[in-house]
Structures are given as structure tokens and as C-alpha cells.
Amino acid sequence: MNLHHNLFPGQAIKGGLNLLSLHAPRAGLLRATCLAALVFLLPSALAAPRVPTDPAEVLERLPIRPGDTKAREVSALRAAASANPEDAVPALKLADYWYDLAMARGDPRYIGYAEALMTPHFVHAERGRMAAVLTLRGQLRQYRHDFDGALADFSAAIKADPGFALARAWRGAIHIVQARYAEASADCEALKPLGGKQGTDTLSAGCTGLAQAYGGQLAAAQATMERALVRATDPANRLWLHGHLAEVMQWRGDLKAAEKHYLAALSLNIEDSFLLTSRSEFLLDQGRHDEVVKLLSGWESSDTLLLRLTFAETALKLPIAAAHRRTMRDRFAAARARGDTTHQADEARFELQLGGSPARALELALGNFKDQREPRDARVLLEAAIAAGDAAAAQPARDWLRATGFEDPLIRRLGAASLAQTKAKPAAPAAQGAKP
Amino acid sequence: MSARRFLVAVLALAATLLTALPVSAHKASDSYLSVNVKGLAVTGQWDIALRDLDFAIGLDADGSGEITWGEVSARHDAIAIWALGRLTLARGGACEIKVTEHLVDTHTDGAYAVLRFAGTCPSATQSLSINYRLLFDIDALHRGLLKLDLDGVTHAAVLAPTTGTLAVKAGETSHLAQFVQYLVEGVWHIWIGFDHILFLLALLLPAVLLHEAKRWHGVATFRKAGAEVLWVVTAFTVAHSITLTLAALQIVTLPSRWVESAIAASVVLAAANNLFPLVQGRRWLVAFSFGLIHGFGFASVLADLGLPKDALVLSLLGFNLGVELGQLAIVAAFLPVAFVLRDTPFYRKIIFLGGSIVTLLLALVWFIERAFDLKLLSG
Numbered sequence: 001m002n003l004h005h006n007l008f009p010g011q012a013i014k015g016g017l018n019l020l021s022l023h024a025p026r027a028g029l030l031r032a033t034c035l036a037a038l039v040f041l042l043p044s045a046l047a048a049p050r051v052p053t054d055p056a057e058v059l060e061r062l063p064i065r066p067g068d069t070k071a072r073e074v075s076a077l078r079a080a081a082s083a084n085p086e087d088a089v090p091a092l093k094l095a096d097y098w099y100d101l102a103m104a105r106g107d108p109r110y111i112g113y114a115e116a117l118m119t120p121h122f123v124h125a126e127r128g129r130m131a132a133v134l135t136l137r138g139q140l141r142q143y144r145h146d147f148d149g150a151l152a153d154f155s156a157a158i159k160a161d162p163g164f165a166l167a168r169a170w171r172g173a174i175h176i177v178q179a180r181y182a183e184a185s186a187d188c189e190a191l192k193p194l195g196g197k198q199g200t201d202t203l204s205a206g207c208t209g210l211a212q213a214y215g216g217q218l219a220a221a222q223a224t225m226e227r228a229l230v231r232a233t234d235p236a237n238r239l240w241l242h243g244h245l246a247e248v249m250q251w252r253g254d255l256k257a258a259e260k261h262y263l264a265a266l267s268l269n270i271e272d273s274f275l276l277t278s279r280s281e282f283l284l285d286q287g288r289h290d291e292v293v294k295l296l297s298g299w300e301s302s303d304t305l306l307l308r309l310t311f312a313e314t315a316l317k318l319p320i321a322a323a324h325r326r327t328m329r330d331r332f333a334a335a336r337a338r339g340d341t342t343h344q345a346d347e348a349r350f351e352l353q354l355g356g357s358p359a360r361a362l363e364l365a366l367g368n369f370k371d372q373r374e375p376r377d378a379r380v381l382l383e384a385a386i387a388a389g390d391a392a393a394a395q396p397a398r399d400w401l402r403a404t405g406f407e408d409p410l411i412r413r414l415g416a417a418s419l420a421q422t423k424a425k426p427a428a429p430a431a432q433g434a435k436p
Numbered sequence: 437m438s439a440r441r442f443l444v445a446v447l448a449l450a451a452t453l454l455t456a457l458p459v460s461a462h463k464a465s466d467s468y469l470s471v472n473v474k475g476l477a478v479t480g481q482w483d484i485a486l487r488d489l490d491f492a493i494g495l496d497a498d499g500s501g502e503i504t505w506g507e508v509s510a511r512h513d514a515i516a517i518w519a520l521g522r523l524t525l526a527r528g529g530a531c532e533i534k535v536t537e538h539l540v541d542t543h544t545d546g547a548y549a550v551l552r553f554a555g556t557c558p559s560a561t562q563s564l565s566i567n568y569r570l571l572f573d574i575d576a577l578h579r580g581l582l583k584l585d586l587d588g589v590t591h592a593a594v595l596a597p598t599t600g601t602l603a604v605k606a607g608e609t610s611h612l613a614q615f616v617q618y619l620v621e622g623v624w625h626i627w628i629g630f631d632h633i634l635f636l637l638a639l640l641l642p643a644v645l646l647h648e649a650k651r652w653h654g655v656a657t658f659r660k661a662g663a664e665v666l667w668v669v670t671a672f673t674v675a676h677s678i679t680l681t682l683a684a685l686q687i688v689t690l691p692s693r694w695v696e697s698a699i700a701a702s703v704v705l706a707a708a709n710n711l712f713p714l715v716q717g718r719r720w721l722v723a724f725s726f727g728l729i730h731g732f733g734f735a736s737v738l739a740d741l742g743l744p745k746d747a748l749v750l751s752l753l754g755f756n757l758g759v760e761l762g763q764l765a766i767v768a769a770f771l772p773v774a775f776v777l778r779d780t781p782f783y784r785k786i787i788f789l790g791g792s793i794v795t796l797l798l799a800l801v802w803f804i805e806r807a808f809d810l811k812l813l814s815g
Contacts, residue, residue, distance in 0.1 A: 048541070049481070049483075049539040049540065049541040049550040050539055050540060050541070051538075051539050051540070052505040052540060054505065055504060055505050055506030055509065056504055056505070056506060057504060057505045058502045058503070058504050059486055059503050059504065059505055059508065059540055059547040060486040060487060060490075060502070060503040060546050060547040061501060061502050061503075062487065062490060062496060062501045062502070062503065063487070064501075065501035066496065066499040066500070066501055067499065067501075105462065106462050107462040108462065108463065108464040108577060109462075109463075109464060109465050109487070109488075109575060109577070111464070111577055112464060112465060112575035112576050112577030112578055113491075113574060113575055115576035115577065116572070116573060116574050116575050116576040117574075119576060144577075301462055302462065303462070327544075330544050331463070331544050334463060334466070334543065334544045334545070335463065337466070337581050337594075338464065338466050338579045338581060338594055339579070339594045339596075340464070
């Protein structure tokens with residue numbers, strides 16, 4: 001899914017730390033076991049090959065139009081990188097550019113370009129460039145959900161250059177997503193004295209605030225982020241803080257305050273798919289489907305946003321909903337065929353609400369929870385387990401709730417409901433056995 | 437409904453329909469490679485995203501940001517060379533493949549060039565190895581989604597930079613199975629080889645008759661007719677086995693137009709000999725001499741089929757025996773009926789004379805067509 005989960009705010013360092021995309025596609029990790037069957041599913045998603053008759057027929061529109069600013073920047077960077085293939089500096093510049101483009105547009109092809117470009121440099125990173133090269137490799141690895149490999153890279157980068165804030169921020173982000181809040185807080189703290197440039201402060205506050213929120217201290221999280229918001233001037237930082245404060249206020253049950261923060265974030269007029277995802281989930285929870293359709297029209301190319309749009313369209317019984325459900329199914333099939341499991345959380349939600357297979361949803365949600373343990377990952381696991389009538393399977397989510405003390409009443413209710421179901425469960429076979 | 441409100445409703449509907457058009461998703465790069473290997477023969481289809489092709493070799497000639505069919509077809513040769521240079525199929529040595537057709541298709545993330553290809557491998561039985569290198573040098577997240585059918589058994593794999601090489605074991609194709617396969621091909625090709633059947637029938641029609649004192653008589657015994665047939669068929673078989681083997685092993689090769697014309701001529705002469713008997717009693721000699729030519733004809737069929745290097749003799753033998761079995765089936769069906777009817781005017785006039793005349797005319801047309809490269813009959 002192309003959810004750009006900007007874990008931390010800020011354009012503070014190296015053109016921005018709003019880079020972490022922990023829900024972004026993982027394209028590696030081949031799961032040979034399940035692939036064979038999946039590749040055979042492909043033809044259903046394909047049309048029939050044809051020979052066009054009109055030479056002027058437009059078959060494809062390129063994402064970067066020649067002549068626009070992006071195209072000029074790309075070709076200049078590509079020329080510089082290929083002129084000195086041995087030199088890591090121009091390669092790093094181009095790879096960073098590809099990486100940022102992937103984040104901005106939610107397009108994983110650019111991640112592939114960056115990785116291919118950097119592969120020779122990963123082998124022979126120069127001493128002075130070690131931290132930057134290793135950090136980039138870590139970013140590319142986390143994109144594929146190779147979190148262990150990414151952590152190793154960020155740690156190595158910090159060792160090579162303890163003052164390299166980017167690596168520190170990334171490591172903290174991965175700790176947060178994987179629910180290791182103590183380790184995360186240590187990295188957030190270490191960010192404080194680094195830099196001193198405008199925005200570094202927001203970065204550290206975002207890191208700390210998120211660890212607090214997920215770790216069951218919503219009031220403290222709110223205070224941390226609100227303090228940072230007062231000082232933040234950069235629009236991207238303000239967007240991040242408003243967006244996350246909205247979530248915190250929603251979890252605290254103050255929907256009015258949440259609404260205010262969402263509107264403030266949206267009024268900044270910066271395209272940000274994390275904000276759109278979070279906002280549309282907020283609206284869906286309140287049954288404000290019309291507003292979701294309005295908010296997400298034009299974002300169909302993003303799988304994550306199309307899924308939320310389809311939920312709203314289905315609820316409103318719009319004619320287009322059926323076509324979008326088909327499209328979602330095809331896209332999930334195409335991703336699975338290449339061994340991509342980064343879509344598990346969204347696919348679980350799709351199966352749960354639209355696909356009609358709670359058992360499959362549960363399987364996917366469990367797979368996802370192994371990698372990622374953010375609130376929305378726990379929620380889909382709990383909901384899928386309850387729907388599938390296998391509440392015992394949601395144990396990892398209940399463990400997470402107990403360990404963190406996460407305060408969202410909705411998720412806590414789901415946890416309690418699933419626990420009640422596991423206790424009620426043993427009675428069921430007995431009742432059946434009593435039948436003649 | 438007022439006109440204005442109607443217009444608004446129509447526009448809303450149009451907007452709905454427009455957004456219902458498939459929207460290309462953002463997705464990492466994949467190519468879809470389907471390979472079908474049966475014995476020596478390889479066919480397949482390879483779908484490669486136009487966006488990837490543009491990034492790798494450039495398609496947008498006019499720099500408009502749009503790729504048209506004209507721009508793609510102008511680059512067909514370059515696409516084929518670039519793609520096939522990044523795929524190695526080997527079975528007992530590298531298989532030679534060529535792109536046979538260029539099409540386009542749409543997948544979830546946009547338009548794809550579709551390359552259909554065909555070729556042959558050196559071995560029909562060994563394991564198949566695939567080395568896939570498309571785009572890996574410029575896109576590390578690229579994957580090749582392979583669907584392979586190897587001698588009827590389907591395999592699937594995702595080819596990645598670290599897993600771009602794959603060896604797939606062939607199912608245990610025993611030598612016996614291979615022998616049977618070529619035997620069946622042999623039977624099949626005598627049955628669909630109309631000119632061979634007609635030649636044989638032209639020689640067999642008079643087998644139940646005897647030409648004495650410028651008149652045809654029925655032979656006395658079935659045994660006599662059977663002996664004649666045995667001689668003819670054996671001579672034909674021995675002769676074409678010799679030339680088939682020589683041609684299949686590429687010891688002797690003749691131009692196919694020459695061979696095909698000579699085969700047609702042989703049918704003309706065999707039929708003419710029934711109408712104006714010249715050669716009597718030594719019909720086996722006719723069968724033998726023309727059989728030499730027909731052997732070259734069978735060889736061209738075998739060349740299309742391909743002979744596996746590791747089981748050459750066995751396959752050749754199987755094919756040859758198949759041709760014999762096919763012939764024997766024709767003889768077995770023809771001889772008893774002809775023997776029973778040999779003294780009837782129906783056999784003499786309609787089957788023997790009429791059949792010979794029709795055969796002669798038909799073969800004459802074939803000869804003219806083949807020798808002068810003309811088209812007289814359709815099909």
C-alpha cells in the first residue's frame with residue numbers, strides 16, 4: 001500500500017525526515033511456498049493482448065513529463081551519476097531524489113531505481129560517506145519491511161557517525177512501529193542535542209510524542225506535541241503535528257478537537273497521503289461517507305486511499321463501488337503474485353469489510369502484526385479475529401494492549417470483546433454435544 | 437426535471453463513469469513471462485511494462501510524455517533485442533529464440549508490450565535452465581513472474597536479482613515415451629500426407645489385377661495379391677527409410693521445392709502406369725525408386741518437428757516405424773475390399789480406372805504448382 005506513513009515530522013534534515021513509509025510496499029522477501037498458486041491467478045487480472053491499429057493511439061502516459069522541472073532535475077542528476085559511476089556522492093544525490101519521489105508519489109518503482117543505483121556503493125562505501133550510504137540502505141530495506149536489516153544499517157550508521165540525526169530518527173521510528181517504546185525513547189532523547197537547526201526540535205518532539213501515544217500516555221503525548229506545535233513554523237512540520245494530534249485527540253475521545261486539528265492540517269494544502277488516510281478513517285468511523293468520497297476523489301492510484309474510498313462508496317451504494325472492489329482485488333492479486341506482503345494490513349481490512357472472508361482477513365492481519373504493531377494493526381487483528389469467531393488468535397493484539405496500556409477506548413473495547421469471546425468459546429462445543 | 441437539473445445529473449453520471457475507467461495503480465515493476473517448452477520446441481509470451489521499457493531504452497521519441505503505438509512499433513526491433521538479450525533459456529545448450537509477434541496489453545499498473553516468441557533447444561529431455569536479467573541493473577525491485585510449462589508440467593516462480601537463475605528438472609521422459617511420441621508423429625504424418633497415400637494407392641490399385649494380353653484380369657488368389665502388396669510396401673519402406681535417415685542426419689540435403697515436385701511427379705507416373713501399363717511385375721522397383729524421393733519428403737516433416745540430439749536414433753526409428761504402421765493400416769483397409777471387388781465392373785471402371793485418372797490429374801496439378809511455384813487449387 002502506498003501509505004506514506006510519515007512517522008516523524010519535519011523538513012529538518014536533508015530535505016526532510018517525513019520519509020518513513022512503514023506501510024510502503026515490501027517487494028522483496030520471496031515466499032516461494034505460496035507463489036506457485038498465486039502466479040496462476042494472474043490471467044484473471046489481464047485483458048487480452050492486441051495489436052492496435054492506430055499509430056497515434058496513446059498507450060501510456062509517463063509519470064514524469066519531459067520538459068517539466070522534475071524531468072530536468074532527474075536528467076541532470078542521472079547525467080552526473082553516470083558520468084562518475086565510481087563516485088558515491090552524485091549517486092547518493094540521485095538515490096535520495098528517487099527516494100523522495102517514491103514517497104511523494106507513492107510509487108515503488110523509484111525505490112527500485114535507488115536500490116539498483118546504490119548497490120555497487122553499498123559494497124564499497126567510503127569512510128566519509130558511510131553513515132549516509134548505510135542510512136539510505138536502511139531506508140530501502142525498511143521499505144521492503146526488512147526491519148531487522150534496516151535496524152542493523154541504522155545502528156551501523158550511528159556507529160560510523162554518532163551525530164547523524166537521520167539514522168537516529170529512522171531507528172527510533174522502527175522501534176515505535178515494532179512497539180519497542182523504551183528503545184524508541186532513547187533514540188528520541190538522543191535526537192534532542194543534535195543539529196539545532198530549525199525543525200530538529202519538532203523531530204525530537206514527534207519521536208517522543210509518538211512513543212508516548214502508542215505507549216499508553218496520551219495526555220503526555222498531547223502535551224509534547226502541542227508544545228512543539230507552538231514553536232513549529234515549517235508547514236510540513238505543522239501538518240505532521242496537527243495530523244498526529246488529531247489522532248491523539250480521537251483516541252482520547254475528544255472528536256471536536258480531533259476535527260479541528262484535521263481541518264488545520266488540511267488547510268495547509270499540502271498533498272500528504274498519511275493525512276488523507278488518517279482523516280478518511282476518522283470520517284468512516286463516524287459514518288461520514290459522503291465526505292470521504294469528496295476527500296479521496298482523484299486518489300485512486302494509491303491503493304491505500306482507494307480502499308478507503310471503496311468503503312465509503314460501498315456504504316453509499318454508489319454504482320462505481322463494484323468496479324473499485326474489482327480493481328482492489330486485482331491489485332492485491334498482482335502484489336501477491338510478486339511475493340509482496342506489504343499490503344497485508346489493507347488486504348485484511350478489505351477481506352474483513354468487502355471480501356467476505358473473515359478467516360482470510362485474520363490470517364493476513366496476523367501476518368501483518370508480526371511486522372508492524374501500530375494501533376491500526378492491532379485494531380484490524382482484533383476485528384478480524386472476532387468476525388472469524390477465533391478470538392484466541394488475537395492474543396498478540398491483546399498482549400500489545402496489556403503491555404502498552406494503549407488508551408483508545410474503541411480498541412480497548414475490541415480487546416475486551418475478543419477476550420470475552422475466548423472465554424465463551426469452550427461452552428459452544430458442549431452445547432453442540434448436548435444436541436441429540 | 438428542469439433542463440438545468442437534467443444537465444447537472446448527466447454531468448454527474450459522466451463523471452462517475454469517467455472515474456470508473458481503470459486507474460493505473462502505483463506498483464513495483466513486474467514482467468510476466470510465460471514459457472512453454474515441449475521437447476525441443478519453445479514458445480512463449482513476455483509482457484513488459486511500457487514504462488519500464490521507456491526507462492531502459494527510451495520509447496517517447498517526441499518527448500510528449502505519452503507513448504503511442506507508433507512510437508512503440510518503431511522500436512520493436514530494439515525492444516526484442518534488448519529483452520531477449522536479458523533472458524537465457526537452455527536445454528542441453530542455449531535455446532535459440534526469436535520474437536514472432538509484437539502486441540500490447542494492459543495490467544493493473546498500465547500498458548505493457550507483449551512479445552510472443554518461439555525457438556528450439558538442443559535437447560528435448562534435459563532439464564531446462566532459465567537465466568533472467570531484465571531490468572535488474574536499473575530497478576532492484578523488478579521481478580519476473582514466470583509461468584513455465586515444461587513438457588506438460590507447469591511450474592511458477594518469481595525471478596529476483598538473487599534468484600534470477602532457475603533450473604527446472606524435466607519430468608522423467610523415458611526413452612520409451614520419446615520413442616512412442618515419434619512413432620505417433622510418424623503415423624500421423626502419413627495420414628495427413630495426402631500425396632504419400634495417393635502414391636501408395638496408385639501402386640496398390642492394380643495389385644489385385646493382372647495385365648495379360650492388353651487386358652486386366654482379377655488375380656486368382658488372395659495370397660498372390662498379398663505377395664504383390666508386400667513387395668511394393670516393403671520396397672517403398674526400405675527406400676524412404678534410407679533417404680529419410682540420410683536427410684535427417686543431414687548427410688544429404690535436397691531443395692524442398694525439387695523434392696516436393698518429384699513426389700508429385702511420382703504420383704503422376706504411378707497413376708499413368710495404371711492407365712497405360714508399362715511396368716508390370718516389377719512394380720516393387722517403381723516403389724523403391726520413388727520411395728527414395730518420398731523419404732526426403734518425410735524428412736522435411738521431421739525437420740519441423742525437430743530431433744532430440746540425445747535420442748536421435750531412437751526417435752528416427754520411432755518416426756519410421758510410425759510411417760510403416762500408418763501405411764499398413766491403409767493396406768489392411770484397402771486390400772480385402774479390393775480383392776473381393778476385383779472382378780466387378782465397379783472396381784475395374786470406377787475404382788481402378790476412374791481413381792487412377794483422378795489421381796493423375798490431381799498429381800499433375802500438384803506438380804505444376806510445386807515445380808513452377810503457382811497456385812492452381814486453393815488450399
